[in-house]
Amino acid sequence: MYRKILIVKPSSLGDIVHSLAFLSSIKREFPRVEIHWVVAKGLEGILDGHPLIARLFVVDKEGWKNPLLLFRTLKELISLGRELKKESYDAVVDLQGLFRSGLITWLSGCPVRVGFSDARELAHLFYNRSVEGGRAGHAVERYLKLARLLGVNGEEISFAFGPLSPSPVREGYFVVVPGARWPSKRWPTEYFIELLNMMAPSGLTPVIVGSREDISLSQAIVEGLRGRCINLAGKTDLRGLCSVIRDARFMITNDSGPMHIGAALGVRVFAIFGPTDERLTGPYGEDSLVIKADGIDCRPCRKRVCKSMRCLYEIKPRDVYTILLDSGALLDSVQRDSPGL
Template sequence: MIKKSKKCKKILVVKPSSLGDIVHSLPFLNSLKTCFPKAEIHWVIAKGLEGLLECHPMVDRLIIINKDIWKKLSRMTDTIKEVRQLLKDIRSERYDLAVDLQGLFRSGVITLATRAPVRIGFSEAREGSRFFYNVKVKGGKDVHAVQRYMKIAGALGCDTEEILFPFPLCRSEMKNMEDIRSCIKEYAVIVPGARWDTKIWDAGNFGRLASFLPIQSVVIGGKADMAIAEKVVQASSGKALSLAGKTGLKELIEVMRHARLVISNDSGPMHIAAGFQVPVVAIFGPTSPVRTGPYGAGNIVIQSDAACAPCFKKKCGDMRCMTGISVEMVYEKMRNISCGLRKTDL
């Protein structure tokens, strides 16, 4: 454990992505702010995900990076200029502590650029990023991401017993949510999309499941999920409506905050729901619920008996881990979930 310094006035957290991973790091943020209540906390986040931390009372500054552009060779000149300015900006802040929760080469370089007296990250961090830290913590592999991040909080001398997900409250999005709730009093949320094709359960299955529920279902997702969301609606027998492509991250948080139940693939929105302790029914195939399942009690993870899972493949010609999960299997297990619905309703 590092001896806690009372002079820690400015802290940088490097955790650009992804949506679910940033949600998993919120308990770390809560623990860090409780441990260093007077410190400024800055956060490096990827462009497109800043809505998750905007308006957050525990974060004093967001440093937004356009990391997807950095990967394009055609934008190399612009990338070099942007990175140089970023590193210069970070050095000028004179951080006392830099925390790399991402554990990749890019995040390691950003952490090193702070020149902070304490630069902490995971000992098993990838792409050589661990060589940029002067304090290393063993996170482990078969441990949930929330607990893994909290190990760094513990190494900093912070309390790790209480796990809280402090989501921000943005008043404008709360007003928009009130307009939605005036039309739909109670609803379940269906999340049919995912970043990997291998994590996607058939849209028709989600729709059939929605048709069995005693309350209306709202289908959410980004613009890329609009087509799959419409397939869910078409298979729902009039029991679902789509908000895919119509909500930003702030609005998505409010949708999840008031949901009665969430049915989802392994996805970022699933973790937002779990953070609010909304009961989650999670469909898992190629990924491990031990590492990235919905955190907390009262959730149900449904998997097939495919021997090859979890394989962590983003592409696969044999999707038995997902096709082996039937609507009937999910429906039967949903009967046992504590979601405030009457048992006779499911």
Template sequence: MYKNILIIKMSAIGDVIHALPVAHALKQNWPDCRITWVVERAAYDLLTNNPDIDEIILLDKTKFKSLSGIINHAPEFSRLLKSRRFDLALDLQGLAKSAAVAYLSGAPNRLGYCNMRELSQLVSKPVCGAHKDGHVVERYLDVVRALGCSVDEVVFPIHITSEEQGQAEAIARQAGLDIAQRYVVLAPGTNWPTKCWPTAHFAKLADLLYDVGIIPVIIGGPGDRRLADEIVAGAVIPPVDLTGRTTLKELAFITKRASAFVGGDTGPMHLAVAVGTPVVALFGPTDPRRNGPYGEGHKVLTAPVDCVGCWKRKCGEKGRCMETIDVEKVHKIVTGVIIK
């Protein structure tokens, strides 16, 4: 049994969500262990008020972007980590930056998951378990299993306070949404252009949802403003637009109360899974077997093209595969998920 454990999963939002079951499983097996999590600012809110996490250490990556920044700040950060006296570090990022954190932690035991990159496997020992070719959630949990722990239930612990709930309801009301109504969350943004379903498709879907009495609600970060504007402009009746107006926890609450979620391979999609909302996921360049919505009750539509699952951030001569996912088919599946 390890008593003082460091989890390193710093970004992105979806990746941090995927790793949440690791903290829960460790606490279920070793209730007296202390868990510290190193995370960057973008995903920090996901970890707050989490009963499975004893301490959150924020890594300000802006301090480490240059050689002088590393020289100036790495010693102080290392002293902070070593003062916690970790006996185990779990590098669930598997990149050079997370390997540096694992090394600086001073933990005598360091493990990572299968498919580590950027030489991070030289710092932490990769664990390739029974799910090494499966969903990334299970790949992370294989690390827990390798420690001798059982995983009886996969839990995504996200704790939303009453204050966060109240603020989310107020933001929704200001935008014209009563969360007691039946609504579907639409997430047009992704971190790769090739993973985006066209905004014209989202606009048409929004109109179809309105036709059957379901309110479409656009969500996303400030960087998704252009996409949201295009959807609003393209729809006959403008959807409710919450783009850039919520924190992660407020978004989690609004998504939790939704009847369904529609979007691509993106953090908000995995957030919907974590809070128990049925997902209709749209996939093209990435593999839903690895990155799709985890668990039962979700639907996945993949682009009907030969090059699906190419893992390309930029598309070649064949055009954007996401355009080939039919709006009417998405609408039929969404309404089926809601009505069943």
């Protein structure tokens, strides 16, 4: 039915991971379709070389936000539109649902432009096929609504990652994600230190991951653990990050991009949630557990900055440790690493 489809999903990392379920569903239903993808600079690593994606268009999304670069932005958009028109797509799907992504969808010149009728920033004005539901339900399920609009019938959900190399870390470790894009989503660093010191008798090695922006807080954790960990913050590309997460026993994480990678790869995820709504952006997987404070009337507020951060400070390290014990994660670790058990 379709010869060539363009996915417009520039960011963010977690949303791109969720979009892999859309990619999988399209390729299952239409195995011969050629898929192209518009992705933001800096995030192309998770899609580059993917066997299900024939072409990537990498755009300077952050640069486009700078009003001083307006002329350059317009020039880049016009150039991108010309390139997209040359491809003669059968359908273009805007999974981002914002003005710029809607504009890219329209600039493609494609006769079938798909998105949500309730998309933000008037993006829906650029579509000619739409469905309601862009703001309710989990992101994975929202994207699959658009897949059904294209004719996908199956209900199976899977996340199509490209080939990954073996983890550079030897077995017997768990992943820790102390960072997050919003300051309000970061569980206190001192809480991570206290929790990881409690977990030391398990014999598992904490492996700290994150971006270059997370280096300082990751280093604080290293010092708090007196070096009894591996710090990979700022030292892996996206493919390497996926490899490290995939081979971990489990992960302890804030609401972050790496959290979604872990859930999609089937890793056991313990996700600490504060101001965001886990029903919309929580880890999508059977082995995922959301840890949140009870009785906090103001959550989820979705504030990027918060003076009190009560919803996170109320989640004590001892509480998280108890959850890990009750889940069997630490017991499983002891059993796996102890001869004769």
